[in-house]
Amino acid sequence: MRNEHLSKLSVLAIVIVCDAVGCGTSTTTIPLGTNLEQQTDRLEHHVSEHRPASFAVAVEQIQSRHNQIHNEIQTKTHPALDHQLSELQDILGWLPEIAGDSDLRQADWNLVKQHSQQLANLYQELHQKVANGIRPEQSSFDKMETLNEGLRKLVPASDRLH
Amino acid sequence: MFETIFWGACLRIIQSTLQASPFIFTGLCVVGLLHRMMGQKHTRWLFGSNSVASLFQSWVIGMLLPGCSLGVIPICKQLRKSGIAIGTIFAFALSSPLFDPLSMLYGLTLSKPITIVAFAFCSLLVVTISGTIFDRLFPNTEVQLEEPPETPHGIKRLLAVLVVMARESVSGTAGLILIGLCGTGLLSMLLPAGILQRTMGHENPYSPLLMTAIAIPAYATPMTAMGQLGSMFQHGNSIGAAFILLIFGAGMNLGLIAWMVLNYGWKKSSIWMSLMLFVVVGLSYGIERPLYPKEIEPADHTHAFDSYCCPFQRDFIPSGGYPAEIWRRVRLETQTHEIAGAIFVGGLMGLGLLFKCLDRRWVIESWLNRSLQGSVHLSRRAWDIVVPGPVLAGVGLLSIVAFSIVGCFAYYPAPGETLDELNLAQTEALTAAMTGQREHALHWIPICEGWNRRLQVGTYLRRGRLSEYHRMKARVLGDKLEELEHMIENDDSPDEIRKHIANTSRAYGRLSRAYREEL
Numbered sequence: 001m002r003n004e005h006l007s008k009l010s011v012l013a014i015v016i017v018c019d020a021v022g023c024g025t026s027t028t029t030i031p032l033g034t035n036l037e038q039q040t041d042r043l044e045h046h047v048s049e050h051r052p053a054s055f056a057v058a059v060e061q062i063q064s065r066h067n068q069i070h071n072e073i074q075t076k077t078h079p080a081l082d083h084q085l086s087e088l089q090d091i092l093g094w095l096p097e098i099a100g101d102s103d104l105r106q107a108d109w110n111l112v113k114q115h116s117q118q119l120a121n122l123y124q125e126l127h128q129k130v131a132n133g134i135r136p137e138q139s140s141f142d143k144m145e146t147l148n149e150g151l152r153k154l155v156p157a158s159d160r161l162h
Numbered sequence: 163m164f165e166t167i168f169w170g171a172c173l174r175i176i177q178s179t180l181q182a183s184p185f186i187f188t189g190l191c192v193v194g195l196l197h198r199m200m201g202q203k204h205t206r207w208l209f210g211s212n213s214v215a216s217l218f219q220s221w222v223i224g225m226l227l228p229g230c231s232l233g234v235i236p237i238c239k240q241l242r243k244s245g246i247a248i249g250t251i252f253a254f255a256l257s258s259p260l261f262d263p264l265s266m267l268y269g270l271t272l273s274k275p276i277t278i279v280a281f282a283f284c285s286l287l288v289v290t291i292s293g294t295i296f297d298r299l300f301p302n303t304e305v306q307l308e309e310p311p312e313t314p315h316g317i318k319r320l321l322a323v324l325v326v327m328a329r330e331s332v333s334g335t336a337g338l339i340l341i342g343l344c345g346t347g348l349l350s351m352l353l354p355a356g357i358l359q360r361t362m363g364h365e366n367p368y369s370p371l372l373m374t375a376i377a378i379p380a381y382a383t384p385m386t387a388m389g390q391l392g393s394m395f396q397h398g399n400s401i402g403a404a405f406i407l408l409i410f411g412a413g414m415n416l417g418l419i420a421w422m423v424l425n426y427g428w429k430k431s432s433i434w435m436s437l438m439l440f441v442v443v444g445l446s447y448g449i450e451r452p453l454y455p456k457e458i459e460p461a462d463h464t465h466a467f468d469s470y471c472c473p474f475q476r477d478f479i480p481s482g483g484y485p486a487e488i489w490r491r492v493r494l495e496t497q498t499h500e501i502a503g504a505i506f507v508g509g510l511m512g513l514g515l516l517f518k519c520l521d522r523r524w525v526i527e528s529w530l531n532r533s534l535q536g537s538v539h540l541s542r543r544a545w546d547i548v549v550p551g552p553v554l555a556g557v558g559l560l561s562i563v564a565f566s567i568v569g570c571f572a573y574y575p576a577p578g579e580t581l582d583e584l585n586l587a588q589t590e591a592l593t594a595a596m597t598g599q600r601e602h603a604l605h606w607i608p609i610c611e612g613w614n615r616r617l618q619v620g621t622y623l624r625r626g627r628l629s630e631y632h633r634m635k636a637r638v639l640g641d642k643l644e645e646l647e648h649m650i651e652n653d654d655s656p657d658e659i660r661k662h663i664a665n666t667s668r669a670y671g672r673l674s675r676a677y678r679e680e681l
Binding site: 096097100101102103105106109110113 | 629630631634635637638669672676680
């Protein structure tokens with residue numbers, strides 16, 4: 001009886017080993033046994049080139065990109081804004097995290113989060129309108145300007161302590 | 163090369179043993195209560211058997227009781243002795259190691275708590291679907307064993323619980339637990355250090371399958387698995403693979419599989435495993451897209467699975483030799499509750515071996531089960547009532563649950579206290595990074611990350627909520643610490659490291675201010 005159990009266990013162990021080795025070699029992006037130094041070299045998180053370094057830079061970028069977009073819409077009949085709007089949306093998405101890495105207090109940070117969400121929604125609407133060949137209303141730009149102004153006012157507080 | 167693999171496996175087995183000790187002790191306590199207090203009849207009533215309701219009952223009990231996949235082995239044995247059907251036993255065996263109050267709280271403070279709730283619901287689906295199909299296929303799996311003689315009430319009944327625990331700790335259970343622990347050694351022998359760092363990507367369709375192969379022999383406590391899940395979410399890894407890690411990594415191990423095969427044979431065990439694999443892998447592919455956090459920018463790597471690989475780099479030879487290095491790491495990493503668990507389990511094993519030696523001359527159970535009638539005068543005061551065993555067992559089980567909830571407050575201290583600990587840890591880490599003490603810095607950074615997580619859970623536990631602002635402050639510090647870790651591992655220039663240390667220190671200052679002044 002004990003021998004029977006032992007033989008069952010050894011077969012089980014072999015199956016598991018084969019399972020682990022087989023799947024390991026067939027599905028990992030790094031095959032077992034490759035040089036570890038090559039694989040572990042430069043472990044880092046990808047940081048997009050257009051990610052601003054600080055809250056002040058982010059607010060400045062939002063404003064300048066907003067001005068560019070506004071300009072393009074006013075001067076061109078069919079403005080190509082996909083790339084610009086996509087990058088602007090990225091910056092707005094990062095803004096709460098960038099503001100989190102600043103000296104902004106809770107109430108101000110909440111305001112940044114709220115403003116960035118509202119701006120992201122407005123730019124999305126604007127994107128849809130431009131894509132459908134509809135000219136965006138001036139009131140949308142006014143709202144964006146007000147929100148951008150709100151963000152600008154928070155810049156001094158973002159680097160208060162240093 | 164051989165030395166690295168051998169000593170690496172030794173370290174992994176020792177680490178897993180220490181992590182499992184408190185849960186194995188809890189499992190033995192539950193066995194003692196079920197065996198001597200609850201009895202077979204009431205155990206069957208508590209867990210149910212051979213019905214969908216019993217699967218749900220077992221899942222709920224499993225979720226409440228703190229346990230790990232090694233700690234449930236003695237409980238499964240006891241449930242089988244109590245005449246409970248396989249489906250119900252497996253439902254408990256799978257759900258108990260997945261969550262406990264400590265890990266659940268930890269999970270709820272992760273960036274998307276809904277994912278953890280969804281995982282818990284999916285685990286219920288897994289046990290219900292697999293258990294129902296299995297119980298239909300094999301309806302008569304309840305074992306009928308004779309109820310052991312009742313121990314008279316009083317101190318003897320309490321001693322009887324201790325005797326059961328001691329005997330169980332040196333029974334076949336110890337062998338099964340050892341098989342489970344060997345799984346971690348086996349994995350570390352097969353997987354060189356860091357080999358899994360660039361796997362489990364969200365876009366890789368094979369991630370859940372690869373995770374299945376790794377998670378089954380792996381051993382993870384609920385907290386370890388939850389920490390790994392958190393890291394996977396943070397790095398934008400595959401959600402399906404994360405689910406499999408929780409179900410198979412935390413819920414299963416080689417010892418548990420060995421127990422199934424030994425008690426129910428190859429056929430039933432294979433069918434159960436096939437059912438489980440089918441349901442779990444199917445669900446993992448189903449939840450991959452809906453639960454994936456879209457706001458996360460996926461990293462090209464993860465450290466979540468480093469603990470399943472060999473702990474030593476191939477060419478690494480410690481200056482004081484491998485045994486000294488193992489001792490150093492164990493001393494540094496082992497937590498107080500793990501030491502306490504190991505001492506209790508060791509004590510029980512010593513007692514169990516003593517009983518085994520004594521059995522040749524004197525069996526303690528025959529003395530314990532001897533009736534007190536005649537030797538004790540029967541006149542008792544009105545308040546001296548005999549509490550029935552099942553009531554005591556129920557109170558005992560509830561006490562374990564209550565103790566684990568109280569334990570949450572100890573493990574996750576108040577924010578002020580946690581910040582003091584975090585301050586000490588970050589000073590150690592940053593000073594070491596500044597002075598080029600690579601190993602010391604790499605040791606302290608994960609400790610900082612741990613306190614950073616505990617800060618959030620401790621706050622959530624005491625206030626019932628954690629604002630997005632406070633989560634963000636902790637996330638910023640966590641990211642900075644991880645980046646610093648990479649810079650040290652990548653041997654970046656001292657100037658860059660120094661600059662990043664200043665940023666990390668500022669992030670800590672802001673976090674501290676937010677949690678001390680703005681809660």
